[in-house]
Amino acid sequence: MKLQVTQENLARALSTVARVASTRNTLPILSNVLLKTIDNRLSIAATNLDIAITHQIGSKIQKTGSITVPARLMQDFITSLPDAVLDLELKDNKLSISTDKYHSTINGISSEDFPVMPAIKGGATWKIPAAELKRGLQKVVLAASNDDARPVLTGVYFHDLAGEIFVAATDSYRLAEHKLGKHKGKLNFLVPASAASDLLRIIGDSSDEVTITHDDQQVMFVVGDIILVARLIEGNYPDYRKLIPTKFATVARLARADFINIAKVSSLFARESAGSITINATDKKISINAIASQLGENMAEADAQVKGEGDVTLNSRYLIDALNAFSGEHIDFCFNGKLEPCILRSGDDSGYLHLVMPLRS
The missing domain is CATH 3.10.150.10 (DNA Polymerase III, subunit A, domain 2)
Incomplete structure (x- = not known):
């Protein structure tokens, strides 16, 4: 693998994905980020097996390839570099990163050992303005529980009612509900609050539409060049409207x-x-x-x-x-x-x- 990429773009992508890289998992490779060339772009990805984030950025590809490198080290190192064009070259699972004044080598692990990034084929798909989704999630995610004893309460509940989409969260001591807007068709799934918080950071000040696709096990949010896939929480959400x-x-x-x-x-x-x-x-x-x-x-x-x-x-x-x-x-x-x-x-x-x-x- 050999390519050129700007420090600004790579630092931004690493800040997006590296936070889901797990440092407490029994699989050491989950503390790494995956760098992979795809169609003249560089894909940066990380997962903790419950949440996966992929961010593609523009790059000048001279030789295709892939490698995984420690997420924390890679993020801290790239962030500390001045704004410049970076030369990345992979040899024998060692990633060389160079500018006109810096040269470093980071030991990597073969991408063959990295989990396959999840994808949803089929499923229901709909779109919503990023600002509208952000506003709704910000208003409800704070009410989700941190107690894993009742997993369903640790999520944000997306559902339809009378042709409208609602998001809701409760920890049994408080409850927040927000109406997102009109929707045709049935909708009923439970997103981990941690994934909702990651999505809020991804949306930021984006003016894009967010494309949401879900099946019975996963949900995928696409915001521009960034994809977040989360494993849905299983279980029936309480009928909170009775309260x-x-x-x-x-x-x-x-x-x-x-x-x-x-x-x-x-x-x-x-x-x-x-x-x-x-x-x-x-x-x-x-x-x-x-x-x-x-x-x-x-x-x-x-x-x-x-x-x-x-x-x-x-x-x-x-x-x-x-x-x-x-x-x-x-x-x-x-x-x-x-x-x-x-x-x-x-x-x-x-x-x-x-x-x-x-x-x-």
Whole structure:
């Protein structure tokens, strides 16, 4: 293998794919990235067997070939080089990387030992603007669980309902749902939250469309020259819509920035009590109380339009996360007493809602 490629393009591709290279796997080659020439382009790929990412970049191919090299070393080395044209040459599983001022050799492992990168043949395919998918995933992925004891809760749920696509995530303490848009046909699959986070990084500020293809076992996202394939999570997602109230005893509308400010201040005093804060809705204000036996106590309030007085105790981090997921100026904070789920929604973020379960005070 012999080729030329720019440092900028190679560094960008390595930053995209190297993060999925596994350093804790029993297969040492999974800590490597695969470099392979394909049709006058250089393909850079990595996998941890659950997620695989491939990024193709332009290059000047003089001799075809392939090799795998340590992902961390390759990324750190290429990133540290100045912007220049790089000469890559492979001899006896040793990759030579040169510029006019640098020359290094990295020991590789034959690509024959690297897993075959997954592909989906057939399956359902649809497209969505990258910005729209990014907005939806950003709003829900934070609610996915980190606990592998219930695998289905560690994913982002894509599904259709009444001709619309929804994405949702829950860890059983909170729930986020966002409507992506209209869709024809059935849709029902569960993407690992880690894959959704990788996809968000890949999308970045892209203005492209994302092509999504899925079958019963895998899903593939294509964004420009980048392909992410993830193994779907098996299992039935809970019927979370049963949790979402449709009527409320208390509805408070207030400025989102004000709500965030008083929640953050109160959270400083809630550290001793596992983040517990009590929210009171009265005639024209929302107040948040937090008490810490060692630190002291705090009460902060903000002006609000309130229908129906009441109070409820929540986890401050969950509330702040939910408020930060919205982009509109105002928030409707809705609940039914101390024991029922609370709903946050905004007319400025139509199609999105966030549910937070109360704490028993």
